Amino acid sequence: MTATASTAPTIKNTAGKNELPPHLNENLLTPRFYTTEFEKAAKTDLNIAPEDFEAIFKEMEADYNLKHFDRKASLDRLNELSPSDKAVYESYLVRSVISEFSGFLLFKEISNRFKKAGRQELGQFFQFLSRDEARHAGFLARALKSEGINVDLPNLGKKRAAQFFPLSWVLYSLYLSEKIGYWRYILINRHLKANPDKACAPLFDFFEPWCQDENRHGDCINMLMRCWPGMTKGFRGKMLSRFFLWTVFLTHTLTVCERGDFYKLLGIDPVLFDEEVIIQTNHTSRNAFPWVYKFEDGKFLKMRMEILDAFRKWRESSGLKKPVALTKFISLLLKQFSLPMEKTSAMRYG
Numbered sequence: 001m002t003a004t005a006s007t008a009p010t011i012k013n014t015a016g017k018n019e020l021p022p023h024l025n026e027n028l029l030t031p032r033f034y035t036t037e038f039e040k041a042a043k044t045d046l047n048i049a050p051e052d053f054e055a056i057f058k059e060m061e062a063d064y065n066l067k068h069f070d071r072k073a074s075l076d077r078l079n080e081l082s083p084s085d086k087a088v089y090e091s092y093l094v095r096s097v098i099s100e101f102s103g104f105l106l107f108k109e110i111s112n113r114f115k116k117a118g119r120q121e122l123g124q125f126f127q128f129l130s131r132d133e134a135r136h137a138g139f140l141a142r143a144l145k146s147e148g149i150n151v152d153l154p155n156l157g158k159k160r161a162a163q164f165f166p167l168s169w170v171l172y173s174l175y176l177s178e179k180i181g182y183w184r185y186i187l188i189n190r191h192l193k194a195n196p197d198k199a200c201a202p203l204f205d206f207f208e209p210w211c212q213d214e215n216r217h218g219d220c221i222n223m224l225m226r227c228w229p230g231m232t233k234g235f236r237g238k239m240l241s242r243f244f245l246w247t248v249f250l251t252h253t254l255t256v257c258e259r260g261d262f263y264k265l266l267g268i269d270p271v272l273f274d275e276e277v278i279i280q281t282n283h284t285s286r287n288a289f290p291w292v293y294k295f296e297d298g299k300f301l302k303m304r305m306e307i308l309d310a311f312r313k314w315r316e317s318s319g320l321k322k323p324v325a326l327t328k329f330i331s332l333l334l335k336q337f338s339l340p341m342e343k344t345s346a347m348r349y350g
């Protein structure tokens with residue numbers, strides 16, 4: 001999960017000017033690229049779950065959203081948005097396009113590696129995944145273009161540097177990123193259907209089938225996890241579940257609550273949104289992970305606010321107060337990380 005900071009030429013306004021709008025000068029372009037144990041991945045034994053593979057392969061092959069992302073659809077922004085709201089919307093678009101494009105690059109790389117290793121069926125499978133992410137990224141890039149902002153995606157791909165992670169880490173984190181992506185899109189979609197006056201851009205009309213793509217991607221990764229039963233067994237399975245759930249939830253809380261402007265623009269309370277996304281993603285993960293966090297006592301969710309507060313205090317403190325604030329922040333992180341988990345009945349093979 002390397003964050004590759006890229007620089008100015010990757011993004012510019014289409015008028016050809018070099019100077020960027022102030023809200024895009026921040027380092028938004030931080031795609032994540034990983035590389036993994038491709039040789040081990042090529043040994044994936046699909047005979048462990050042949051029916052699961054066939055079913056999800058057929059679903060991906062059906063390409064339900066082939067015609068959904070209408071290339072001619074108007075993505076023009078509504079003129080009623082104030083300049084500050086437009087800036088918030090554009091920052092969201094840039095972060096999203098980078099994240100979708102990173103997914104495309106990763107899946108494409110995995111697809112190529114599988115094909116080279118003679119695993120044509122898995123190569124084709126990941127080609128379906130990369131097809132969807134390319135479509136998502138392309139659609140967002142079009143929305144940005146209608147804002148007069150051009151993101152040079154192919155160039156961004158060339159600049160990437162990847163960091164190595166074990167296969168199990170990649171599968172756990174991919175599963176979560178797809179499922180949390182699903183919940184984020186579907187919850188925004190539900191909110192905007194109930195509050196149509198808040199749907200400030202036509203882009204949001206496309207969210208529902210879009211989120212079903214992410215949901216299917218999560219199911220694809222779950223199928224692969226089932227083909228590696230050792231990853232979800234015993235202490236290792238528990239630690240991997242704990243680490244990835246906690247990391248993804250913490251990152252979500254810090255990102256959503258610290259950059260709450262976008263959610264407020266849509267009339268969504270970022271704290272409540274973050275909480276709902278975490279609850280739902282934790283629940284969904286019961287289908288794939290051997291352990292998930294226990295939320296019934298409310299401790300995990302309550303601690304998000306304490307952590308956020310400690311994080312802000314640490315960031316704003318100076319001098320001798322800084323290490324004290326950092327210690328408090330870290331101790332809260334450790335406390336939340338160690339909160340009780342519960343075993344799931346995720347179906348396993350082997």
Ligand SMILES: [Fe+2]
Pocket residue numbers: 100103132133136213214
């Ligand atoms: Fe996507």
Ligand SMILES: [Fe+2]
Pocket residue numbers: 103133178181213214217
């Ligand atoms: Fe996806």
